[in-house]
Amino acid sequence: MNPADTPAARPAGAAKFVEGRVVALKPWTERLYSIQVDAAVEPFRAGQFGRLALPGEGEMIVRPYSFVNAPFERPLEFYFITLANGPLTQRLVKLVPGDPIWIAPRASGFMTLADIRDADSLWLLSTGTAIGPFLSICKTEEPWRRFQKVVLVHAVRYARELTYQDTVRAIAERRGSQFAYVPFVSREDTDFALKGRVPQAIEDGRLETRVGVPLTAESCQVMICGNPEMVSDTSQVLEARGLKKNRRKDPGQITVENYW
Missing domain, CATH: 3.40.50.80 (Nucleotide-binding domain of ferredoxin-NADP reductase (FNR) module)
Known part of the structure; x- marks a missing residue:
């Protein structure tokens, strides 16, 4: 088989993540961005966060970002601020539609209405x-x-x-x-x-x-x-x-x- 015809190797550490694709990257200011991602994640509750990841030096660089989209909305959307020495954000802002990006298949976090009582x-x-x-x-x-x-x-x-x-x-x-x-x-x-x-x-x-x-x-x-x-x-x-x-x-x- 021609090596060019073989599937691309998964980055080291990517086995725990779902591979998705960048849909859009929006700059709000010089430091504030939102990124939209097409990926098959498990159902989540509004208020939870996902973990985005990109390949680094021999391992995946992973950071948590809250879902901006509602659970029924697609694509997935995340809002972030770039850090001067941020190993992930400096990579995120260079992505273009169609680029691969990885995300944890299951959301996390307790900033939801699940354990909050009703009130006025x-x-x-x-x-x-x-x-x-x-x-x-x-x-x-x-x-x-x-x-x-x-x-x-x-x-x-x-x-x-x-x-x-x-x-x-x-x-x-x-x-x-x-x-x-x-x-x-x-x-x-x-x-x-x-x-x-x-x-x-x-x-x-x-x-x-x-x-x-x-x-x-x-x-x-x-x-x-x-x-x-x-x-x-x-x-x-x-x-x-x-x-x-x-x-x-x-x-x-x-x-x-x-x-x-």
């Missing part, structure tokens, strides 16, 4: 690329069946980083007054976003005033996903109000996930 309102608090799992959740029917109000908060440094605006508008048009979107911009002034950080806006009441819905232990569930400092500080502010961490054996109102 659901607050989805995110920074940066951590809006991804919340967009996946908002595209499903579950939050709209279980909560009277769904609040999506997206905190960034600059207004140009408020990405996925078409998706947010589509959710708003479909869900009407049941949905509230609150952008935060910390490093420049705008005429539409709240200024500063999420925990301070909770502490001083600006966030509740903007939404018109109380943030109390009796009325809400809060999911927090983002940089560790925001997650920690916001959790502390909420705990001072009487909310507590949500655990399977001890249900509460705060569900968290650090995004790095």
